[in-house]
Amino acid sequence: MNCDKPRENLVAAELKRRAGAQNLDVFDEDFAALLDDEDELRSFREKFAYPRKETLPEIGQNLPAEELAEECIYLCGNSLGLKPKSADAHMQAQLQKWADMGVYMHFEEPLPAATCDRYGREALGRIVGAEPSSVTLMNGLTVNLHLLLCSFYQPAGDRYKILIEGGAFPSDRYAMLSQIELRGYDPEEALIQIQPRAGEDLIRIEDIMEILKEEGPSIAVVCLSGVQYYTGQKFDMERITWAAHAEGCVVGWDLAHAVGNVEIRLDEWGVDFACWCTYKYLNSGPGCIAGAYVNKKHAGRSSKSQLRGWWSNKEDTRFLMQEHCDVAPGVDGFRLCNPPPFLVALVIASLEIFDEAGMEKIIRKQRLLTGYLEHLLLTYFNTESSSNSKPFARIITPDDPAQRGCQLSLSFSLPIGRVHAELGKRGIVCDVRQPNVMRIAPAPLYNSYSDVHKFVTSLKDVFDKLAAETPLREG
Numbered sequence: 001m002n003c004d005k006p007r008e009n010l011v012a013a014e015l016k017r018r019a020g021a022q023n024l025d026v027f028d029e030d031f032a033a034l035l036d037d038e039d040e041l042r043s044f045r046e047k048f049a050y051p052r053k054e055t056l057p058e059i060g061q062n063l064p065a066e067e068l069a070e071e072c073i074y075l076c077g078n079s080l081g082l083k084p085k086s087a088d089a090h091m092q093a094q095l096q097k098w099a100d101m102g103v104y105m106h107f108e109e110p111l112p113a114a115t116c117d118r119y120g121r122e123a124l125g126r127i128v129g130a131e132p133s134s135v136t137l138m139n140g141l142t143v144n145l146h147l148l149l150c151s152f153y154q155p156a157g158d159r160y161k162i163l164i165e166g167g168a169f170p171s172d173r174y175a176m177l178s179q180i181e182l183r184g185y186d187p188e189e190a191l192i193q194i195q196p197r198a199g200e201d202l203i204r205i206e207d208i209m210e211i212l213k214e215e216g217p218s219i220a221v222v223c224l225s226g227v228q229y230y231t232g233q234k235f236d237m238e239r240i241t242w243a244a245h246a247e248g249c250v251v252g253w254d255l256a257h258a259v260g261n262v263e264i265r266l267d268e269w270g271v272d273f274a275c276w277c278t279y280k281y282l283n284s285g286p287g288c289i290a291g292a293y294v295n296k297k298h299a300g301r302s303s304k305s306q307l308r309g310w311w312s313n314k315e316d317t318r319f320l321m322q323e324h325c326d327v328a329p330g331v332d333g334f335r336l337c338n339p340p341p342f343l344v345a346l347v348i349a350s351l352e353i354f355d356e357a358g359m360e361k362i363i364r365k366q367r368l369l370t371g372y373l374e375h376l377l378l379t380y381f382n383t384e385s386s387s388n389s390k391p392f393a394r395i396i397t398p399d400d401p402a403q404r405g406c407q408l409s410l411s412f413s414l415p416i417g418r419v420h421a422e423l424g425k426r427g428i429v430c431d432v433r434q435p436n437v438m439r440i441a442p443a444p445l446y447n448s449y450s451d452v453h454k455f456v457t458s459l460k461d462v463f464d465k466l467a468a469e470t471p472l473r474e475g
């Protein structure tokens with residue numbers, strides 16, 4: 001559903017109740033400050049390096065000096081999470097170990113290089129709802145998607161198709177297309193991309209169910225995003241997994257925008273495989289080592305379809321340098337290379353923060369923080385194109401908190417590039433995705449309610465400025 005009208009929801013009701021109890025209005029700056037005071041995660045912001053306005057490349061040079069020295073408003077954790085301050089020490093420890101002992105660093109604590117990919121498992125498992133032995137750190141997201149598909153995409157007979165969502169992240173689509181072509185199938189026929197209905201932005205769950213019923217017997221793999229990068233729509237992973245399994249399909253999830261953002265219970269849902277990057281909500285730094293999951297029910301299956309490297313070996317045969325690879329069961333057997341402790345150190349720095357906060361608190365704050373953003377937007381902005389000629393902002397992300405995470409995707413009647421540039425000059429960091437959305441993602445670990453309040457007032461400011469410039473051009 002598109003939210004074209006302010007709608008009374010539970011979050012809005014809670015906001016009104018809490019504001020009312022203090023004789024404040026929900027839109028008051030003081031109310032944002034109050035929410036910050038009462039925020040059980042407020043101290044976590046201190047754990048992150050928060051960029052200042054003056055060090056951002058697109059900052060307006062005419063901002064007053066005291067404003068330049070302020071922290072920016074960072075709402076781009078959907079793209080690249082902020083750096084944990086502890087990352088330096090974790091990385092430095094590995095560099096120092098390398099300096100101090102060279103090759104001995106392979107087996108010396110902290111984070112012995114030879115086994116460092118095992119170290120984040122417990123914490124990662126807690127975030128994706130998996131036994132530690134079913135998850136690993138390795139490679140990057142797209143590489144892992146390929147490695148997993150090489151094994152889990154086994155087209156045969158009438159069952160050879162892959163189902164993804166329409167408008168999927170291009171890298172995922174390219175991966176699927178190349179896997180289909182590698183196996184000698186025609187992507188035109190073998191790749192099903194489920195689309196929103198005409199005139200709608202979101203994919204309806206009933207349409208996914210319908211496709212599974214109609215096409216199920218011809219689908220080998222269902223692999224959607226847990227949270228869609230463009231619309232911010234969160235899919236009902238449990239229900240889709242269950243329905244696809246009932247049709248005999250293998251089910252994988254791309255959790256790039258879901259991990260560290262929404263509740264995930266891979267083991268309980270019976271998901272076959274999953275992969276994710278760690279640099280978005282998991283804050284491990286650009287291109288950092290990624291995560292992968294294989295359900296332990298696959299531990300006994302043949303490894304013939306898996307691509308192998310020396311790291312695919314069981315640990316006790318890895319260094320025997322034998323002729324044949326003695327493939328480790330489950331996700332461990334998908335590893336090919338020795339892992340980089342420098343990158344793992346960055347992931348560990350981030351996972352320590354997640355463990356200290358706990359996903360439950362993170363998700364609780366996420367619902368209120370994004371609900372607050374939504375509430376302010378719906379109140380301050382015209383959300384209809386028809387009512388009058390005033391410019392409008394529209395939220396395309398679902399209005400149901402259970403169907404989204406941090407991110408709201410906005411589209412505007414004003415040229416989106418201009419809106420983005422004006423926000424950038426004011427020290428607001430967010431991103432634009434082609435063709436027409438601005439993604440705003442307040443992250444519970446380091447964003448405050450005041451950040452959201454400042455963003456909305458700045459957006460209003462930008463709207464007033466651009467609306468005053470005539471004629472308005474669509475862009």
Ligand SMILES: *Cc1c(COP(=O)(O)O)cnc(C)c1O
Nearest residue numbers: 140141142169171229254256277
């Ligand atoms: C961010 C993202 C990627 C990026 O892939 P890399 O291999 O890490 O470069 C891929 N797919 C989705 C859905 C993403 O959100």
